[in-house]
Amino acid sequence: MQKTMLSMFENLEVPQTPPIWLMRQAGRYLPEYKEVRKQAGSFLNLCYTSELACEVTLQPIRKYQFDASILFADILLIPDALGQKVWFVEGEGPRLEPVKSPDSLTLDNVSSHMQPVYKTLSLLKQRLPEETTLIGFAGSPWTVATYMIAGQGTADQEPAHSLKQNDVSAFQALLDLIVEATIEYLAGQVAHGAEVLQLFDSWAGSLSGDDFDRFCIQPNKAVIDGLRLRGITTPIIGFPRGAKSRYVDFAIQTNVQGLSIDQDMSLTSVLEDLPDTIISQGNLDxxxxxxxxxxMFSKIDHILDVTKGRPHIFNLGHGITQLTPPHHVTDLVNCIRNREK
Structure with a gap:
């Protein structure tokens, strides 16, 4: 059977019904996920136990028949692979031993460290429905660096901003290391079955002006260029969340094939300037x-009307929230697939 989403990237087709997947479609809003999470014992164990990670990746596909499945993992597996201590505190989120330079980190173990993730992808390749596109992903360098420097998520990414202001050479060296690790990691994902990749620059919105060019656009472009130099032609979706007026600049300058757009942007305004060769994605709050x-139905209708006639992947402007009722996801899928054309 045809993989609708992958076919869009390969042929720039405009299907009658847009392909659907949702960021964080596997996760805490699903009761069946919570059961597997208990079995894993810790969040990192869940990410690194291939059978369990495969199972939670498949859960929303069985439940909603999404057109794409995204690997269950976490953007902070990269610092873990580089040798930074990473752990998760229940109910609070990630914690890392803060770093201010790459001196204590190494690229040597990235490939071996990520073998459980690659095994998850291989299992998914075997077990996913034939028509379901398999998406791999990584965090973008700026976003990953903000966690590595602060030791946790922060509201304004101030520790990373402070380091790049006070010691830009150390900050750039750390960013360059993350770029190289990300290229290696994503190349491995493709080798084990990923058919599309997404780069999540979740904190891109805290950069502006020249900093946005230097620390958002350039590192994402470096990752993409690095993959292309290896002969990897896999389509890549960029998600510079919070980029505001720079969304189109980001898409054109990084050479992504898809652009995921957050809910705070006018989809109409982005699409006015976005080249037809770049597939749009997202925007539902x-x-x-x-x-x-x-x-919700009215917002869905608006997005479908605005994107009519161009290739668009239906998705959210960010991840599903923890308290989302699962039947609302069913309602969303039914609304899109049963809509009169």
Missing amino acids: PLCLLDGGQQ
């Missing part, structure tokens, strides 16, 4: 999915 009902 995750809070609409949380609330459900007529407001």
Whole structure:
């Protein structure tokens, strides 16, 4: 059977019904995920136990028949592979031993460290429905660096901003190391079955002006260029969340094939300047999915109307929230697939 999403990238087709997948489609809003999470014992164990990671990746595919499945992993596996201590505190999120330079880190173990993740991809390649596109991913260098420097998520990424201001050479060296690790990691994902890749620059919105060019656009472009130099032609979706007026600049300058757009942007304004050769994705507010009902249906209709006639992947402007009722996801999928054309 045809993989609708992959076919869009290969042929720039505009299917009658847009392909659907949702960021964080495997996760805490699903009761069946919570059961597997308990079995794993810790979040990192879940990421590195291939059978369990495969199972939670497959759960939303069985439940909703999404057109794409995204590997269950975490963007902080990269610092873990580089030798930085990483752990997760229940109910609070990730913790890392902060670093301010790459001196204590090494690329030597990235490939071997990521073998469980690659095994998960191989299992998914065997077990996914034939028509389902398999997406691999990584965090973008700036976003990963913000966690590595601060030791946790922060509201304004101030520790990373402070380091790049006070010791830009150390900051750039750390960023360059993350770029190389990400190229290696994503190349391995493709070798083990990933058919599309997404780069998540979740904190791109805290960069502006020249900093956005230097620390968002350039590192993402370096990752993509590095993959292309290895002969990897896999389509890549970029997600510079919060990029505001720089979304189109990002897409054109990094040479992504797809652009994921957050809910705070006018989709119409982005599409006015986005080349037809770049597939759009996203834009539905995750809070609409949380609330459900007529407001959600109206927003879905708006996105489908705005993107009519161009290739678009239906997705959220960010990840599904933890308290989202699973039946609202069913309502979303049914609304899109049963809509009169």
